[in-house]
Amino acid sequence: MAKYANIIIDISHEKLDRTFQYKIPEHLQSEVTIGIQVEVPFGKGNRKVTGYVIELTDIPEYDIEKIKEVEAVVKGSFPIESQLIALASWMRKNYGATMNHALKTVLPVKQKKKEKRKRFVKLELENQQAQEQLMVFVKKHHRARARLLLALLEQSPLPYEMITGKLNITTSVINTMKEMGILSIEEQRTYRTPFVNLKQDNKNFILNEEQQKVVTYIWEEFKHQRHHTYLLHGVTGSGKTAVYIELIEKVIKMGKQAIVLIPEIALTYQTVVRFYQRFGERVSILNSKMSAGERYDQFERAKSGELDVIIGPRSALFTPFSNLGVIIIDEEHEISYKSDSLPRYHARETAIERAKMAKASVVLGSATPSIDSYYKAKKGTYYLLELEKRIEEKPLPVCDIVDLREELKKGNRSILSEELQNLMEERLKQQQQIMLFINRRGMAGFISCRACGHVLICPHCDVSLSQHNNGRMVCHYCGYEELVPKVCPKCGSKYIGSFKAGTQKIEEIVKKKFPKANVLRMDFDTTRDKESYEKILSAFANQEADILIGTQMIVKGHDFPNVTLVGVLAADLSLYINDFHAPERTFQLLTQAAGRAGRGKFLGEVVIQTYTPEHYCIKLASQQNYKKFYETEIAYRELMNYPPCGHMMVMLIASKDELIASFHAELLKKKVQQAQAQGKVLGLSIIGPANATVAKVKDIYKKVIYFKHADYQELVRLKDVLEQFVSNHPEFSHITIQFDFNPMNGF
DSSP states (O other), rough: OEEEEEEEESSOOGGGOOOOEEEEOGGGTTTOOTTEEEEETTTTTEEEEEEEEEEEEEEOOOOOOOOOOEEEOOOOOOOHHHHHHHHHHHHHHHHHHHHHHHHHHHHHHHHOOOEEEEEEEOSSSSSHHHHHHHHHHHOOOOOEEEOOOOOOOOSEEHHHHHHHHHSSOHHHHHHHHHHTEEEEEEEEEEEEOSSSSSOOOOOOOOHHHHHHHHHHHHHHHHHTTOOOOEEEEEEETTTTHHHHHHHHHHHHTTTHHHHHHHHGGGGOOOHHHHHHHHHHGGGOOOOOTTOOOHHHHHHHHTTTTSSEEEEEEEGGOOOOSSEEHHHHHHHTGOOOOOOBSSOOHHHHHHHHHHHHHHHHEEEESSSSSSSHHHHHHTTTSSEEEEESOGGGGGGOOEEEEEEEHHHTTTTHHHHHHHHHHHHHHHHHHTOEEEEEOOOTOOOOOOOOOOOTOOBOOOTTSSBBOEEOOTSSEETTTOOOEOOOSSSSSTOSSOOOOOOOHHHHHHHHHHHHHHHSSSSEEEEEEGGGGHHHHHHHHHHHHHTTOOOEEGGGGGGGSSSTTTTTEEEEGGGGGTTTHHHHHHHHHHHHHHHHHHTTSSSSSSOOOOEEEOTTTTHHHHHHHHTHHHHOOOOOEEEEHHHHHTTSEEEEEEEEEEEEHHHHHHHHHHHHHHHHHHHHHSSSSSSEEEEEEEEEEEEEETTTTEEEEEEEEEEEHHHHHHHHHHHHHHHHOOOGGOOOEEESSSSSSSS
């Protein structure tokens, strides 16, 4: 047995981001394993702290007399696989955080929750003896005992709660009969389940030729233990989910498990039902609406081998499966796969790393793949597979683009264009359903002209300027500022400003215009309750409403056959956010929204309302032409050296004192520039320092510096050098620094 444990202390501080060695006492030898949480004495005062065992060894690293002992194993903690520890180490290195941050991300459950147990009452007498005893109770007028014994003669065992509830038998009667040897009380562990009233349905999907070709290709590679990352590019409605289910079934038959990642926003009842119908109790889900007890139980079931499939958002990636076979990431383009807290990992890259460790395959699926993934597929890093037709070869919807500038000229100031109003009237008469999508992403306050569509852009970075409360517009990439104009600098119109229209306002307008229509609204406010998503979507699926109004959560993977009209109310709201990803995000949202129409027996129609109908991403989204969009967008990325053609790292410098934050940001920039001058860093470009997107939060001032390089690992090395430099200089103790690689949301 190993004598020493190398332990990382449970304090998220860069200065303690290393292991400390402790001796394992004799009485804990069998309990201390890799990944277990332990209590140890720490520092001069020997205060009790917790930590995680990273390594076991027989070799002391210090004077044996000075090595302290592990005091205890934390009750309720369980060992995590060494594979997950290795994954945490990889995340810490590649995304910039402490090992503690990384461990707390991969540890499935922080605290053990109380087990849920169910009691049963079992008859211990033979039938003849029980009948004789029943006669004795009846004769002595022991009615409660007779009632319980009669029930047990009919069915044994019986749930304890049923006896005390439905049969109205007291616990004292049960205990007395137990002492008489008539019955026994048994306990079984039961798991909290997120599924209610779902039934398994083992009917198989009949795959079409395209789907079968994809499944066969991946499966042949898998059988020969050739594990790759596949990008499945399938148009909306092409049946990607059926492909996932067929693959998973084959993987399970080999005794392996599957993780299915879907964006939290799309974690819908409809998706879950399809998996449950095929895999029954062997599938479970994770989501943010579940209780801590429910989450704990799902991880326990995964560890004990009771689950084959787990479905959830990015945190499901760390499910403690011991024999992982495949990781599927549906809607792989979604930005929710990128963590906005430390470590700022991307689920896609982390999944690929975990799959390498587990000798598993990865399938990325989307109708609108991220530019990054499609670029890697084109370069041969991923294997590209395509589904080019909808199921049953249903036609893609017809898309019309409405120029809102023309609507304004005609005197229509409503959020609903005349064309959309007419089509809505027509669909309501035909008792068909309508979805209205308000593109809320990017309401951060870009300035545009409603008369000509002109958007105010930073002259240095080609991203929109953001409106601030001080009457100024700011670029968050380089810090450029100018005053908000009173009139449009292009056409002189007074109709210039930021767009403000929420789902609630649109609901009021729609109800006023179509008073007889049943309207449902789905946004953050209406989905706060645990089951609110399911209730709204089920009501719409059951045709209890004519019109569904919502933000991006309504356009993700839902299948409503009676929806024949989709209205996109403000297509350009996400087009001019202060981020180079804006055209990509807009194209994805519009294509996904359009894909909700015409999935049943009637042809679908889509109306895209915009102030910039000439923009390539809006034109190509209306045509559902992903390949042309990719070619246009990648040319722009190459020109600007933006990811995936180059790589970007942003460093955040934060302090309670703005001058200190600014001074140290400049100091760090100069440190890098000196290294450049000495030839230690080649091919690096630096932008900033500038204010962060939100420059002050809770009295903390934030500055950012952007670094660009063709090689990702060069940026990782730069991060390591800067971290070391800051930790070695006490004057940096008044600031904190954080890193984000290829940022998707900004600081």
